[in-house]
Amino acid sequence: DAGVIQSPRHEVTEMGQEVTLRCKPISGHNSLFWYRQTMMRGLELLIYFNNNVPIDDSGMPEDRFSAKMPNASFSTLKIQPSEPRDSAVYFCASSFKGLAGPDGETQYFGPGTRLLVL
Amino acid sequence: AQSVTQLGSHVSVSEGALVLLRCNYSSSVPPYLFWYVQYPNQGLQLLLKYTTGATLVKGINGFEAEFKKSETSFHLTKPSAHMSDAAEYFCAVSDLPAGRRALTFGSGTRLQVQP
Numbered sequence: 001d002a003g004v005i006q007s008p009r010h011e012v013t014e015m016g017q018e019v020t021l022r023c024k025p026i027s028g029h030n031s032l033f034w035y036r037q038t039m040m041r042g043l044e045l046l047i048y049f050n051n052n053v054p055i056d057d058s059g060m061p062e063d064r065f066s067a068k069m070p071n072a073s074f075s076t077l078k079i080q081p082s083e084p085r086d087s088a089v090y091f092c093a094s095s096f097k098g099l100a101g102p103d104g105e106t107q108y109f110g111p112g113t114r115l116l117v118l
Numbered sequence: 119a120q121s122v123t124q125l126g127s128h129v130s131v132s133e134g135a136l137v138l139l140r141c142n143y144s145s146s147v148p149p150y151l152f153w154y155v156q157y158p159n160q161g162l163q164l165l166l167k168y169t170t171g172a173t174l175v176k177g178i179n180g181f182e183a184e185f186k187k188s189e190t191s192f193h194l195t196k197p198s199a200h201m202s203d204a205a206e207y208f209c210a211v212s213d214l215p216a217g218r219r220a221l222t223f224g225s226g227t228r229l230q231v232q233p
Contacts, residue, residue, distance in 0.1 A: 033220055043208065043223040056220060091161060097219065105150070107221060109161040
């Protein structure tokens with residue numbers, strides 16, 4: 001399996017621009033998570049989907065952030081308009097909810113998207 | 119609410135020495151506990167996890183961790199450090215039994231291995 005795929009790997013944009021981050025979860029996984037990593041706040045959950053439905057979006061900073069999962073194999077995280085404080089590494093992770101055994105519920109992370117907003 | 123505290127943001131050991139990275143958690147329900155490793159400019163890789171059963175958990179690359187409920191701890195150890203172990207390590211907790219599957223992470227511990 002190719003693992004969790006994220007694109008782009010790096011993004012540099014100017015304040016006010018729209019940014020779209022993309023994630024392809026591991027095939028067969030039914031849960032998808034977006035996390036953000038910054039020096040100040042560490043790793044924090046933004047939003048979590050199960051079976052393409054948002055379950056917990058309490059970590060989404062504000063209305064400038066939105067996430068969608070139109071199907072089981074694709075999710076986007078959009079920031080509009082972007083601000084310098086959004087600069088961070090954004091990780092997508094996926095897991096299989098309800099899987100028994102040693103691999104059950106394990107979250108597998110993508111390589112991340114490093115975002116810099118100037 | 120859950121929380122994770124990792125004692126020591128930086129730990130330095132000599133090659134061949136014992137590695138001990140500390141993690142204490144707070145959870146209102148029996149926790150599921152995880153250790154992840156992050157190499158520079160890469161994503162997080164699962165080292166090991168505790169869900170139920172045996173409290174001593176063995177993971178990849180020779181690492182292991184012991185769940186101690188009385189101490190609310192899940193410290194990560196490795197008997198002999200290798201240069202390739204230099205990375206950042208994250209302890210995480212989820213209230214999976216309560217249905218909250220998202221992970222709450224500690225602030226991370228950067229491990230340096232000196233030759």
